[in-house]
Amino acid sequence: MIDLYTWTTPNGRKISILLEELDLPYRVIPIDITKGEQKKPEFLAISPNGRIPAIFDSETGIRMMESGAIMLYLAKKAGGKLIPQDETSYCQMMEWLMWQMSGFGPMCGQVHHFVHFNPGKSDYAEDRFLNEVKRLYKVLDEALSERDFVAGEYSIADIAIWPWVSRFEWQTIDLDEYPNVKGWYGRIADRPAVQKGYHIPAFVTDIPR
Numbered sequence: 001m002i003d004l005y006t007w008t009t010p011n012g013r014k015i016s017i018l019l020e021e022l023d024l025p026y027r028v029i030p031i032d033i034t035k036g037e038q039k040k041p042e043f044l045a046i047s048p049n050g051r052i053p054a055i056f057d058s059e060t061g062i063r064m065m066e067s068g069a070i071m072l073y074l075a076k077k078a079g080g081k082l083i084p085q086d087e088t089s090y091c092q093m094m095e096w097l098m099w100q101m102s103g104f105g106p107m108c109g110q111v112h113h114f115v116h117f118n119p120g121k122s123d124y125a126e127d128r129f130l131n132e133v134k135r136l137y138k139v140l141d142e143a144l145s146e147r148d149f150v151a152g153e154y155s156i157a158d159i160a161i162w163p164w165v166s167r168f169e170w171q172t173i174d175l176d177e178y179p180n181v182k183g184w185y186g187r188i189a190d191r192p193a194v195q196k197g198y199h200i201p202a203f204v205t206d207i208p209r
Contacts, residue, residue, distance in 0.1 A: 002026040002074070003056040005046055007033050008204050010105065010163035011067045015053045017197030018071055018159050022078040030201040068101045071156045082156045093151035096143075100160045104140075107132045108164045108171060116170040133171055137178050144180035148187065162188045166198070169208055 002019065004026050006012035019026045031037045031052050038050050047054035047065035054065045057077070064070050075083045084090045110129040114122060140161070143150055150157050165185050168175055175182040188194055189207050198207055 001058045003029055003058065004200075005029045005031050005043060005052055005054040005056075006201055007031050007052050008200075008202060009033070009052065010108070010167060011051075012053045013163040013166075013198055013200070014067045014160050015055070015070055015074070016200035017163070017194050018074055018082070018156060020193035020197040021159065021191075022074060022081055024074065024078060028201045068097055068160065071097070071160060075156050082154065082159070084151050084153055084155055089151045089153060089155075093155045093157045096150040096157035097160050099139075100157065100164070104133075104136050104161060105164055107136060108167065111171045112167065115172060130172065133173070137173060137181060141178040141180045144184050148184065154188075158184075158188060159194075162194070163198075166208055 002024055004015055004019065006016060006028065007030065016028070031043055033052060037043060038047070038052060043054070044050055046056055046063050049065055051065065053067055053070060054063070055070055055074075056063045057073075062073070064073055072083075075081060084093050107129055110125070111133050114125040115130055119126070140150075149155065150161065162185065165175075165181065166189075175185065186209075189209070195207065
């Protein structure tokens with residue numbers, strides 16, 4: 001059994017969606033980051049960095065933090081499901097997973113902070129991070145012009161990227177300007193596991209369309 005410590009954020013939704021796709025049994029432990037629960041000692045024992053998501057696998061005794069590492073662990077646990085077996089596709093999956101972890105997620109997070117939650121506080125920060133996010137959307141759109149999913153087949157890389165795109169409204173992004181991203185986003189949003197995993201640990205809103 002996987003204990004999933006999570007909240008309704010893009011990083012948290014990566015793991016709940018993946019667990020649904022892999023059909024692995026799991027139990028949800030909500031960590032309300034608006035109340036500072038991520039700073040409690042019992043959670044820090046699972047996630048020393050004090051960030052969700054985190055997991056504890058009771059079958060192996062392994063505790064893990066960092067969403068990308070958790071995704072690789074869970075996919076391996078499920079027998080390699082959602083990890084391409086072809087070497088070229090595997091490398092594409094890894095590069096897009098790292099793209100999300102190192103660039104797209106952090107930059108979108110900065111846009112959420114400055115553009116969505118604190119507009120008008122810093123014109124420089126708003127312009128800097130929003131322009132970078134628009135550039136990254138263009139990179140993703142160009143990649144998806146050649147294939148339905150970032151590694152050619154649906155993989156953990158798509159699941160890692162998708163929840164960040166699902167906050168396109170927070171980012172003041174018009175998906176019509178990125179038609180390949182829009183088509184990819186809709187294909188993934190229609191998946192039953194995504195629809196279920198998106199609402200873990202709680203329903204907030206319908207999936208934005």
